[in-house]
Amino acid sequence: METIVVALGGNAIKQADEIGTNEEQFKNVGIACESIFKLIKEGYKVVITHGNGPQSGNLMVQQDLGTDVVPPMPMDVVGAMTQGQIGYMIQRTLQNILKKNNLDMPVATVVTQVVVSKDDPDFKDPSKPVGNFFTEEEAKKIVFEKGYILDPKPGQEHIDKKMKGHVIKKVKPTANKPYRRVVPSPDPVRPAEASAIKKLVDSQVIVIASGGGGIPVVEDRNGILIGIDGVIDKDKAGERLAEAVKADIFLVLTDVDAAYLNYGTSEQKQVRKMTVAEAKNYMKEGHFLAGSMGPKVLACIRFIEEAKGKRAIITSLDKTEDALNGNAGTTITP
Amino acid sequence: METIVVALGGNAIKQADEIGTNEEQFKNVGIACESIFKLIKEGYKVVITHGNGPQSGNLMVQQDLGTDVVPPMPMDVVGAMTQGQIGYMIQRTLQNILKKNNLDMPVATVVTQVVVSKDDPDFKDPSKPVGNFFTEEEAKKIVFEKGYILDPKPGQEHIDKKMKGHVIKKVKPTANKPYRRVVPSPDPVRPAEASAIKKLVDSQVIVIASGGGGIPVVEDRNGILIGIDGVIDKDKAGERLAEAVKADIFLVLTDVDAAYLNYGTSEQKQVRKMTVAEAKNYMKEGHFLAGSMGPKVLACIRFIEEAKGKRAIITSLDKTEDALNGNAGTTITP
Numbered sequence: 001m002e003t004i005v006v007a008l009g010g011n012a013i014k015q016a017d018e019i020g021t022n023e024e025q026f027k028n029v030g031i032a033c034e035s036i037f038k039l040i041k042e043g044y045k046v047v048i049t050h051g052n053g054p055q056s057g058n059l060m061v062q063q064d065l066g067t068d069v070v071p072p073m074p075m076d077v078v079g080a081m082t083q084g085q086i087g088y089m090i091q092r093t094l095q096n097i098l099k100k101n102n103l104d105m106p107v108a109t110v111v112t113q114v115v116v117s118k119d120d121p122d123f124k125d126p127s128k129p130v131g132n133f134f135t136e137e138e139a140k141k142i143v144f145e146k147g148y149i150l151d152p153k154p155g156q157e158h159i160d161k162k163m164k165g166h167v168i169k170k171v172k173p174t175a176n177k178p179y180r181r182v183v184p185s186p187d188p189v190r191p192a193e194a195s196a197i198k199k200l201v202d203s204q205v206i207v208i209a210s211g212g213g214g215i216p217v218v219e220d221r222n223g224i225l226i227g228i229d230g231v232i233d234k235d236k237a238g239e240r241l242a243e244a245v246k247a248d249i250f251l252v253l254t255d256v257d258a259a260y261l262n263y264g265t266s267e268q269k270q271v272r273k274m275t276v277a278e279a280k281n282y283m284k285e286g287h288f289l290a291g292s293m294g295p296k297v298l299a300c301i302r303f304i305e306e307a308k309g310k311r312a313i314i315t316s317l318d319k320t321e322d323a324l325n326g327n328a329g330t331t332i333t334p
Numbered sequence: 335m336e337t338i339v340v341a342l343g344g345n346a347i348k349q350a351d352e353i354g355t356n357e358e359q360f361k362n363v364g365i366a367c368e369s370i371f372k373l374i375k376e377g378y379k380v381v382i383t384h385g386n387g388p389q390s391g392n393l394m395v396q397q398d399l400g401t402d403v404v405p406p407m408p409m410d411v412v413g414a415m416t417q418g419q420i421g422y423m424i425q426r427t428l429q430n431i432l433k434k435n436n437l438d439m440p441v442a443t444v445v446t447q448v449v450v451s452k453d454d455p456d457f458k459d460p461s462k463p464v465g466n467f468f469t470e471e472e473a474k475k476i477v478f479e480k481g482y483i484l485d486p487k488p489g490q491e492h493i494d495k496k497m498k499g500h501v502i503k504k505v506k507p508t509a510n511k512p513y514r515r516v517v518p519s520p521d522p523v524r525p526a527e528a529s530a531i532k533k534l535v536d537s538q539v540i541v542i543a544s545g546g547g548g549i550p551v552v553e554d555r556n557g558i559l560i561g562i563d564g565v566i567d568k569d570k571a572g573e574r575l576a577e578a579v580k581a582d583i584f585l586v587l588t589d590v591d592a593a594y595l596n597y598g599t600s601e602q603k604q605v606r607k608m609t610v611a612e613a614k615n616y617m618k619e620g621h622f623l624a625g626s627m628g629p630k631v632l633a634c635i636r637f638i639e640e641a642k643g644k645r646a647i648i649t650s651l652d653k654t655e656d657a658l659n660g661n662a663g664t665t666i667t668p
Contacts, residue, residue, distance in 0.1 A: 058405075062400035065399045070353075070395050071353055071354055071356065073419070076422070081416070083445075084421070085407070092559050092561065100558070108445070108530035110442050111445070113422070113426060193425075196442035199534060199539060200530060200533060208445075217426065227426065
């Protein structure tokens, strides 16, 4: 019985053209869970992880608007809240599909912290824009009122002792609102709840874990966990989850059906299969974009190299079955 | 090795005189977890549940203020979000205390739905006020804009097919803002994730579950789970959790140190020990108030009668150890 870790892309929960009502999100989760159910029916032990970008963005907007009456929570807590939210949506939906199919299997969401190194270079030079865009005037107001730092030089010390990064950067060269809050996106090391998750997987429980890339925490020198303001890439964190549960297959679901060479040009060509060496080569040649396919391919490479996984697959939700059979998507092998 | 389910009161996370900043909540959770750690050190297998009143209240206020830009989530999802939030706070805090004491034990939060009966009488006559208070004018505006029902007669049909109760009631006879939203507070039947939780407890994992009384769901006639707008009493839900993990002891922590006869009068007298029969008698005599000590005593009675538990204890956080030794608090026995 092979164990498969499925990393659901953001569009599996909220489509780009939706505002993100409860009904919309449950509808999308329903479609995603029908695909996942096929894996369960085929006998795979399934572990699910997912993004949380739109949900944490929405929550931070609500927090901002209510800031005069309710104290806003920092990003680690926001991450935890969206894990509860999306975990519940997936869990209930999957339980109902199993029930309809007369399959009696437990499903549970584990609130998951993901440990990152406090020496991660991203703490010195945050890379992940989050939340609303601001005009220069608005940006300066936030800097004045909240003590944020405006456009720090790379390496300049701007993360306080509590690892709270409060940085506003000009993220677009032009436009009316070019400023945005930027937070660290450190590399995940391991899920803090690895052993509990592994116990559940070993007991035939379908587990949802490490949502939104996990709640970002650093360890101090005594091993004490401290929550930080940051966002961990959910595919990289999903790979660490796959390591923790000793998965055979790591399945990255996104909005394109495969990895492409020369993506977006007239020469674009789907990659059906590549070895780790080939994938590294394509990476070097710049075929996979930093903000999109790049981290997914990197996570897949890691899964093969560091987690000693059998194969990693990148595809879209509707191609899941075909991709597992090698007839769609991109498969990365040793 | 005895299993103990600890139900943390709201004041273990947010004190009444606090606004509920992240720092305040982590400070309070720290105090609560130091008490819980003593139980772990004494060799108890610990399962933790907790309230979420102030957190869900705060989140609903933020949702209301942001309603023009972000679609608000219904109460089942709000409950799930606060489970992530508070679960993370307790989990990380307890992990850090264990680490400081060189104890290597996993801690994990399980997002928990609690099933209630769709025929629960509270769906016909909602009893739990939630959120802000309104003037008559504001109440009428909400009724007009959102289709809520104003002061329905008991039994009048006002829960729609999706089990969303949208009722505004005059909850105070006088005062400038006497109106408030009122939702059902149905009786918990069982945690939907019982088997996953039990597996973790059996594997020596310290589990946090059923937070805020659990995410309220009903089963349709085919066993399909549907989320509802409602609030389940966290002590009653904690008792169902104790049943699910076959706990020996059910420990209800609150802001008074014990149950009292004639509470609040010059005759008030602490009850150190009572049998189920005695407890029922005191209940009948009206010693335990409906909104406060009543449901706690009821949950304890159930724990002995239905879960066949050894003993149930009601006390305050600081008296935990003494109460376990019978030197403080109120112990309910068969």
